[in-house]
Amino acid sequence: MSKILIISGGNKGIGKGLTTIYLEKGYIVYSFSRSINSEFVHDNLVQFKVDVSNIDELEVNILDVFSTIDLNQNEEITLINNAGTLGCVNQLTQISVEDIQNTLNTNLLGPIIITKLFLNYFNSQKKKIINVSSGAASKEFYGWSVYGTTKAGLDFFSKSIAFEYPEVKVLNIYPGVVDTDMQQEIRSKSTLEFKLVDQFIDYKKKNVLNDIYVVGKKIFELSDEGAFYSGEIIRIKDNRE
Numbered sequence: 627m628s629k630i631l632i633i634s635g636g637n638k639g640i641g642k643g644l645t646t647i648y649l650e651k652g653y654i655v656y657s658f659s660r661s662i663n664s665e666f667v668h669d670n671l672v673q674f675k676v677d678v679s680n681i682d683e684l685e686v687n688i689l690d691v692f693s694t695i696d697l698n699q700n701e702e703i704t705l706i707n708n709a710g711t712l713g714c715v716n717q718l719t720q721i722s723v724e725d726i727q728n729t730l731n732t733n734l735l736g737p738i739i740i741t742k743l744f745l746n747y748f749n750s751q752k753k754k755i756i757n758v759s760s761g762a763a764s765k766e767f768y769g770w771s772v773y774g775t776t777k778a779g780l781d782f783f784s785k786s787i788a789f790e791y792p793e794v795k796v797l798n799i800y801p802g803v804v805d806t807d808m809q810q811e812i813r814s815k816s817t818l819e820f821k822l823v824d825q826f827i828d829y830k831k832k833n834v835l836n837d838i839y840v841v842g843k844k845i846f847e848l849s850d851e852g853a854f855y856s857g858e859i860i861r862i863k864d865n866r867e
């Protein structure tokens with residue numbers, strides 16, 4: 627019996643940490659993102675170029691990915707909606723309509739559509755869904771109104787899917803602060819754009835950020851042990867606490 631992981635953004639950051647541990651555990655991993663990481667190579671890793679924010683072509687592109695998977699009735703399939711963007715960090719009036727749309731598409735509308743296609747396509751397989759959300763879903767950060775709203779939407783979506791599909795295990799993760807390009811992007815903002823920038827610079831200086839491989843392993847273990855209720859939000863501890 628082969629186990630399969632389908633992940634958005636498995637090429638770098640938290641997604642790479644996740645992909646690495648699933649590969650170590652013997653999964654075949656299908657990752658899609660806007661770019662291919664040519665240095666991340668493994669016999670059981672297949673990378674595709676898909677832009678999740680391109681909603682008009684998302685169905686066709688995702689079904690193309692699914693169609694390459696060799697189906698077998700006994701397979702267990704996990705979907706991880708991990709790809710995400712902070713979008714423009716600023717007070718709402720300073721953010722363009724185009725950027726708002728892109729952040730919503732990448733972080734919320736895309737994952738909703740991908741999940742719908744996943745549930746349809748793999749209707750007879752045992753399924754798990756992991757959504758990578760953020761603590762910003764439940765706490766306001768000045769400059770993150772759009773980002774936080776997309777993650778709050780993802781939280782509610784996770785709960786709703788768990789409710790509608792009790793046979794599917796759904797896990798919603800707040801990964802803590804993790805040492806990725808996204809954190810680097812946060813640290814590059816001005817205090818006008820993001821009032822807490824000094825705090826995030828300090829996290830890096832004090833080395834309190836989580837490592838992508840540590841976070842990936844924790845998420846894998848949580849999902850594998852199954853000791854959560856479907857739709858539950860689980861916060862991964864980082865070293866700020």
Ligand SMILES: NC(=O)c1ccc[n+]([C@@H]2O[C@H](COP(=O)([O-])OP(=O)(O)OC[C@H]3O[C@@H](n4cnc5c(N)ncnc54)[C@H](OP(=O)(O)O)[C@@H]3O)[C@@H](O)[C@H]2O)c1
Binds near residue numbers: 662761805
């Ligand atoms: N790092 C943190 O501290 C932190 C904290 C809380 C939550 N999160 C969440 O964790 C997830 C991963 O973040 P990260 O920190 O690993 O960020 P990252 O290093 O910036 O990686 C983002 C990932 O998403 C992919 N991606 C972005 N836009 C995409 C699009 N339009 N279509 C397809 N793929 C796209 C990227 O690949 P390409 O660039 O090749 O497309 C990349 O693999 C995100 O959902 C983020 O909101 C992160």
